[in-house]
Amino acid sequence: MHLSLMKDSETPRPVFVTGSYRSGTSILTWAxxxxxxxxxxxxxxxxxxxxxxxxAGYDLVLDTPRNFFDVYGVSRSEFGAQVGAxxxxxxxxxxxxxxPSTERRRWVDGTPENTKHVLLLRQLFPEAKFVFLVRNPxxxxxxxxxxxxxxxxxRSISAAARAWxxxxxxxxxxxxxxxxxxxxxxxxxxxxxxxxxxxxxIFEFLGDDSAPEAEAMMQQRINSxxxxxxxxxxxxxxxxxxxxxxxxxxxxxxxxxxMAAPWSRDEEALLELESLQPLPTRVLASxxxxxxxxxxxxxxxxxx
Amino acid sequence: xVSVLTEPRFSIERRSYSDGYLxxxxxxxxxxxxxxITIDGRGLDADWYxxxxxxxxxxxxxxxxxxxxxxxYVDDRLESIVEFSAELEDVTAxxxxxxxxxxxxxxxxxxxxxxxxNGDDRELSLRLLGMRALEACAAPADRTPLPxxxxxxxxxxxRLVKTLPQPVFVIGSYRSGTSILTWAxxxxxxxxxxxxxxxxxxxxxxxxAGYRNAARAPRNFFEIYDVPQDEFLAxxxxxxxxxFSRASERRARLSDLGLISGAPGLHGERDQRIxxxxxEYSPKRRWVDGTPENTAYAALLRGLFPLAKFVCVxxxxxxAIASMVHFGGNREQRALxxxxxxxxxxxxxxxxxxxxxxxxxxxxxxxxxxxxxPLRAMREIFxxxxxxxxxxxxxxxxxxxxxxxxxxxxxGGVWARLEALEPMRSPLPLYETLVSxxxxxxxxDPSAEVExxxxxxxxxxxxxxxxx
Numbered sequence: 175m176h177l178s179l180m181k182d183s184e185t186p187r188p189v190f191v192t193g194s195y196r197s198g199t200s201i202l203t204w205a206x207x208x209x210x211x212x213x214x215x216x217x218x219x220x221x222x223x224x225x226x227x228x229x230a231g232y233d234l235v236l237d238t239p240r241n242f243f244d245v246y247g248v249s250r251s252e253f254g255a256q257v258g259a260x261x262x263x264x265x266x267x268x269x270x271x272x273x274p275s276t277e278r279r280r281w282v283d284g285t286p287e288n289t290k291h292v293l294l295l296r297q298l299f300p301e302a303k304f305v306f307l308v309r310n311p312x313x314x315x316x317x318x319x320x321x322x323x324x325x326x327x328x329r330s331i332s333a334a335a336r337a338w339x340x341x342x343x344x345x346x347x348x349x350x351x352x353x354x355x356x357x358x359x360x361x362x363x364x365x366x367x368x369x370x371x372x373x374x375x376i377f378e379f380l381g382d383d384s385a386p387e388a389e390a391m392m393q394q395r396i397n398s399x400x401x402x403x404x405x406x407x408x409x410x411x412x413x414x415x416x417x418x419x420x421x422x423x424x425x426x427x428x429x430x431x432x433m434a435a436p437w438s439r440d441e442e443a444l445l446e447l448e449s450l451q452p453l454p455t456r457v458l459a460s461x462x463x464x465x466x467x468x469x470x471x472x473x474x475x476x477x478x
Numbered sequence: 479x480v481s482v483l484t485e486p487r488f489s490i491e492r493r494s495y496s497d498g499y500l501x502x503x504x505x506x507x508x509x510x511x512x513x514x515i516t517i518d519g520r521g522l523d524a525d526w527y528x529x530x531x532x533x534x535x536x537x538x539x540x541x542x543x544x545x546x547x548x549x550x551y552v553d554d555r556l557e558s559i560v561e562f563s564a565e566l567e568d569v570t571a572x573x574x575x576x577x578x579x580x581x582x583x584x585x586x587x588x589x590x591x592x593x594x595x596n597g598d599d600r601e602l603s604l605r606l607l608g609m610r611a612l613e614a615c616a617a618p619a620d621r622t623p624l625p626x627x628x629x630x631x632x633x634x635x636x637r638l639v640k641t642l643p644q645p646v647f648v649i650g651s652y653r654s655g656t657s658i659l660t661w662a663x664x665x666x667x668x669x670x671x672x673x674x675x676x677x678x679x680x681x682x683x684x685x686x687a688g689y690r691n692a693a694r695a696p697r698n699f700f701e702i703y704d705v706p707q708d709e710f711l712a713x714x715x716x717x718x719x720x721x722f723s724r725a726s727e728r729r730a731r732l733s734d735l736g737l738i739s740g741a742p743g744l745h746g747e748r749d750q751r752i753x754x755x756x757x758e759y760s761p762k763r764r765w766v767d768g769t770p771e772n773t774a775y776a777a778l779l780r781g782l783f784p785l786a787k788f789v790c791v792x793x794x795x796x797x798a799i800a801s802m803v804h805f806g807g808n809r810e811q812r813a814l815x816x817x818x819x820x821x822x823x824x825x826x827x828x829x830x831x832x833x834x835x836x837x838x839x840x841x842x843x844x845x846x847x848x849x850x851x852p853l854r855a856m857r858e859i860f861x862x863x864x865x866x867x868x869x870x871x872x873x874x875x876x877x878x879x880x881x882x883x884x885x886x887x888x889x890g891g892v893w894a895r896l897e898a899l900e901p902m903r904s905p906l907p908l909y910e911t912l913v914s915x916x917x918x919x920x921x922x923d924p925s926a927e928v929e930x931x932x933x934x935x936x937x938x939x940x941x942x943x944x945x946x
Contacts, residue, residue, distance in 0.1 A: 224684045227684010247732070325696070
């Protein structure tokens with residue numbers, strides 16, 4: 175007999191809009207958040223750090239005999255879900271200024287860095303959905319190069335290209351590992367060209383009906399770098415000269431072909447995601463924090 | 479009759495029952511008994527006195543269940559909770575009472591025989607056996623958790639956390655009695671003992687790191703939603719508190735159903751005293767965690783639980799080190815040097831926490847005092863954490879747990895080697911510092927606050943580095 179620590183109705187079902195910077199993550203977050211069942215959140219930027227600390231704590235004590243989690247019969251997934259439920263409660267209070275709404279039960283977070291932490295976020299929120307936005311890499315780089323116009327930090331060509339490449343790689347890994355029920359790939363171009371149909375598809379993926387409020391929000395242009403077509407062309411030429419052009423194109427084509435092909439679970443992708451997730455040993459590995467050395471020494475002793 | 483064993487004299491006015499109840503020679507108390515008592519203070523140079531109130535349970539048929547608790551109030555202050563595990567059991571409740579003015583003594587028991595049953599028209603709950611005057615004592619400190627919470631809310635403008643947990647952390651070096659003290663505190667009707675958690679430090683470090691990471695951005699989440707770090711961390715602490723409540727509740731239910739063996743962990747067998755409810759509908763509200771490693775993370779934990787209390791148990795270093803060296807048997811001997819360094823490192827961390835947080839948040843407890851007079855030690859600890867006295871907690875000390883038995887010869891050998899250390903390496907000065915702080919008191923040291931913040935930085939930065 176196993177009694178759950180959480181009722182099904184309490185299970186958080188957040189939405190993460192992932193993808194590279196300057197790929198429309200903000201506008202899509204606000205569009206989804208305009209739906210009466212969703213709360214749009216400002217970019218969080220703290221979930222990965224907190225989640226890593228919490229799960230590293232779990233892993234740290236796991237090997238000790240008669241550890242807390244053994245005694246209370248709490249599995250890693252259950253612990254992660256409990257941490258996620260507490261975060262969910264916090265988000266609901268924050269977004270509603272302390273007065274959670276009964277209608278808006280799901281929140282949307284569009285922090286691009288979350289793209290690197292899909293595995294971790296799924297451990298905290300097993301029912302989470304991920305919308306992975308992919309924009310043409312050259313346009314993304316052009317926007318990042320001029321990001322200072324939208325209040326961000328302008329990047330060099332190579333830094334911008336590396337950012338797109340790295341986040342897109344991670345996002346695609348997540349899709350390959352978890353599939354279309356968990357990760358939906360959305361092309362930025364589709365979002366711009368056919369907003370109503372694209373939003374409808376996204377809401378279907380999220381298990382909800384589309385809402386006119388979301389489409390209306392898509393008409394607004396927020397947080398834009400305001401790059402002219404001449405400037406964009408100039409950046410494209412510089413990308414080609416830098417050697418990044420072919421590589422970015424190949425990666426973008428890969429996204430398109432993965433989208434077109436039927437999905438089957440890719441164990442290697444999952445392994446790669448796991449290898450990229452910080453482990454407690456890496457958290458604790460070095461440094462002068464003496465108490466952690468006692469912890470490790472004690473664990474080693476118990477393992478013997 | 480109430481017998482007065484020593485001076486000063488008591489005079490008692492009975493309000494809740496008539497003299498007719500005394501006819502069988504036993505002074506019975508009903509389920510709720512209110513007495514008005516005056517201690518004649520003539521010739522006494524004290525405003526407060528400690529008295530021993532002796533009460534006993536009656537025959538088993540009076541009660542619906544054992545163990546049951548009786549709550550003893552002096553005026554309106556819940557002063558002590560006594561527990562009866564069997565019929566015809568006598569216990570003494572130690573109470574601080576005012577001298578020279580009347581005060582009310584109210585005794586409320588969980589169970590009683592209702593009037594009219596078994597041919598007796600009295601409501602019978604406890605036998606009142608007597609009172610003894612013990613010694614002059616200090617006036618009890620105010621115990622006002624609600625105003626404290628209110629102050630916290632007003633100072634910090636907390637919007638997001640409706641209740642702030644008030645856990646207790648037992649900290650100190652390994653082999654210093656942290657386990658037994660944790661279980662003893664966890665006997666209290668308002669506290670339950672957790673198994674050693676071990677993960678809170680990293681989790682708290684992650685919360686700090688998350689806040690720091692987000693707050694670096696110019697227009698960040700916390701700024702936009704106007705969530706200061708204190709409030710964010712308290713919300714995380716609240717989530718952990720809920721997790722502990724749920725996990726403990728589940729474990730208790732499974733144990734009650736006989737679906738998990740042993741359960742509560744004190745002696746391996748099922749122990750109904752380790753429970754999550756003080757009464758049927760009255761859950762315990764606070765938990766105590768005795769993970770020794772928490773000593774290193776005290777500042778991080780205080781961030782998550784700003785109202786936490788830390789009980790810092792300190793054992794004579796020679797004994798603690800001797801116990802560490804031999805804990806687990808000969809195969810796993812910890813080298814003396816390692817044990818010495820560990821004791822010094824952990825005790826230094828405990829000292830730092832005491833200096834940084836001050837005596838409001840940290841109580842230094844000497845292991846020897848706990849062993850020699852557990853009743854008094856537990857009374858002081860409950861006073862410190864703002865809970866009424868609970869003398870039954872001392873039952874834990876009647877059985878030793880997690881003990882490394884040391885024969886006299888081995889202990890002597892370790893002592894001799896430690897005595898031979900050069901003075902610079904001796905752990906004794908550190909021990910003596912804590913002993914004198916306990917004896918003379920201390921106040922918050924701002925330099926310690928800075929130092930403890932710097933130490934926690936190391937973990938936070940490392941987490942940030944790894945995650946980014």
